[in-house]
Amino acid sequence: xxxxxxxxxxxxxxxxxxxxxxxxxxxxxxxxxxxxxxxxxxxxxxxxxxxxxxxxxxxxxxxxxxxxxxxxxxxxxxxxxxxxxxxxxxxxxxxxxxxxxxxxxxxxxxxxxxxxxx
Numbered sequence: 001x002x003x004x005x006x007x008x009x010x011x012x013x014x015x016x017x018x019x020x021x022x023x024x025x026x027x028x029x030x031x032x033x034x035x036x037x038x039x040x041x042x043x044x045x046x047x048x049x050x051x052x053x054x055x056x057x058x059x060x061x062x063x064x065x066x067x068x069x070x071x072x073x074x075x076x077x078x079x080x081x082x083x084x085x086x087x088x089x090x091x092x093x094x095x096x097x098x099x100x101x102x103x104x105x106x107x108x109x110x111x112x113x114x115x116x117x118x
Contacts (some may be wrong), residue, residue, distance in 0.1 A: 007040050010040075011043065011045075013094065018048050020042065020082050022050065028050055029049045029051075031046055031092075032054075032093065033052065034058060036059040036060075037058070037059070037060045038061050038064065039063070047091075053095075053096050053104070054083040054094075054095050055083065055096065056084070056095055056097055059083075060081060060083055063077045064065070
């Protein structure tokens with residue numbers, strides 16, 4: 001998603017469509033955060049999944065370290081925007097490497113079929 005005023009309007013539309021997708025149609029939405037996941041994706045559909053998966057060592061942030069430091073005049077601790085740190089803060093569900101990701105997704109979809117969201 002490109003940053004700018006048009007993307008902000010798209011972000012609201014995507015979030016609204018996703019809400020309809022999840023709540024009215026009762027469909028399962030899995031979000032996979034790869035490196036880097038920043039800006040509008042982090043602010044909208046990237047964090048709205050029923051299950052949010054991140055890959056190891058992924059850089060996940062709303063804004064970059066330099067932008068945060070210049071805006072807030074505070075030092076951003078090293079590693080505070082890494083998947084492992086954010087996992088321990090409860091930002092997403094599992095951290096899954098790419099190789100076993102297909103199997104993990106398969107198990108999640110089987111579990112969802114057994115326990116649907118309705």
